[in-house]
Amino acid sequence: MSDIDPYAMLAADAVGGLSPYQPGMPPEVLEREYGIKNAIKLASNENPAAVPVSVNKAMQAVLEDVSRYPDGGGFALREALAKHLGVNADQLTLGNGSNDVLVLLAETFLNEQTAAVYDQHSFVVYRLVVQATGARALIAASNPTDHAQPLGHDLDAMRALVDETTRLVFIANPNNPTGTWVTGGALHAFLISLPAHVIVVVDEAYFEYAVGDDYPDTLSWLDEFPNLVLVRTFSKAYGLAAARVGYGISAPGVAELLNRVRQPFNVNSMAQAGAIAALKEQAWVAKSKLANTAGLHRLRQALERLGINSLPSRGNFLLAHIGPDAAECNEYLLRDGVIVRPVVNYGLSEYLRITVGTEVELDRLLVSMHRYRASIANKNL
Ligand SMILES: Cc1ncc(COP(=O)(O)O)c(C=O)c1O
Known part of the structure; x- marks a missing residue:
């Protein structure tokens, strides 16, 4: 019998069905396990640019006071x-990454x-946080693949699942891993249709990257929807994934409840200082957005030339439809030192999710993908 078994019996029921979140593979791990050098990671939707010096300096300055609580x-x-947002401070809830805010909710x-x-193919953390509480998960089928937002959220299907017991609805906009989005018109109509006992969480982790007039100004x-909670993060366009800072924006009453549950020191001093400095670097964020839009375009077109379709995306990543050989393709890329994200755990075994890296990183990925496709073609001769 394993050492863990007796304790598994003691765990809360809800924990029995949980499986841990699987993060993107760090380059060091790939290098160690495959005996290679110079691996690149396009697997966790981080901003590939170096953060502004002002942000690093602000974080370093706090280290002098590391003996003090934040x-x-x-x-x-x-x-x-x-x-920055034009809201009141009492509408905000800080989190150790936006993941923490999802847990608090x-x-x-x-x-x-x-x-x-x-949604069936929405960010996997919704499933984890819901399961951990023992609440019932009502999982809506995604759009079909021939929809304009393939595999994206079907708001009608989600609305149909809402019942008397429903307290939370999670909408990722844009969604990870699909990159698809819900439009302002559709989301507004959805919010109007809901009873007041349902809190709608709109997860806008990729907000700063999202382009297009149809993306909602939530x-x-x-003011119109006191049951609306927006969740955003410094981990993506602000380039602070390691610092772990995210936040919720809501009615003050909701924020007050979330802050009751929040750990007293959930966001450390370095993270707070880094986030404050990052907010002053809006030109850098805007530059990151432009680079991302260009990178998305380039990646999509280059993949298309290789015969690989990808879903439309408003994030800093693409979901590429590789086919039944997605796992084989992933393995090939890994051996070439390129880490992308398999999404089997999302029920999307034919797809790989690829983060928009720097131009040089995208060059590496595309060369490797090209070689993979050529090797497959040769095999099939
Ligand atoms: C849709 C979405 N929400 C939330 C998060 C959590 O990010 P963080 O906890 O770093 O803010 C992610 C991370 O990938 C995400 O894709």
Whole structure:
């Protein structure tokens, strides 16, 4: 019998069915395990650019005071964010990454008697946080592959699942791993259609990257919908994935509840200082967005030339339809030192998710992909 078994019996029921989140493989791990050098990672949707010096310096400066606890209320960061967003500081909830805010939402609003709705192919953390509370998961089927937003959220299907016990609905906009989005018109109509006992969580982790007039300005809807919670992060376009800072924006009453559940010091001092400095670097964020839009375009077209279709994306990644050989393709790329993201755990075994890296990184990926496709063609001769 394994050492763990007796303890598994002691775990809360909800934990029995959980499996841990699988992060993208770090380059060091690939290099160690495959005995290669100079691996690149296009697997976790990070900003590939080096962060501004001002951000690094702000974080380093805090190290001198590392013996002190952080500001548990995150006063300066909440003030800076409130000013940046045009909301009040009491509408904000800081998290150790936006993942933490998702956990807080589940802990605050869910229990065994309630339910949460999310899409079949939406960000996997929704499933994890819902399951951990013992709440019922109501999982909506995604759009079909021939839809304009293939495998994206079907808001009608999600609405149809909402019942008396539903407390949370999770919408990722754009969604990870599909990159698809819901338009302002559709989301607004969805919000209007819902009863007041349902909190709608719109996860906008990739907000700063999203282009297009049909992408909703949800911030301006907070007064109209007190049950709307927006979740954003410094991990993506702001380039602070390692720092772990995210936040919720909501009605003050909702934020007050989330802050009751929040750990007192969930966002460390370095992260708070880095986020404040990053907010002052809007020109850098805008440059990152432009680079991403160009990179997305280039990646999509280059893949298409290799006969690989990808889903439309408003994020900093593409979901590429490789086919039944996706695992083989992934293995080939790994041996070439290129880490992308298999999405088998999303029920998407024929796809690979690829983050828009730097131009040089995309060169590496495309050369490797080209060689893979050539090797397949040769095999089939
Ligand atoms: C849709 C979405 N939401 C939330 C997160 C969590 O990000 P973080 O906890 O780094 O803010 C991610 C990370 O990939 C994501 O893709």
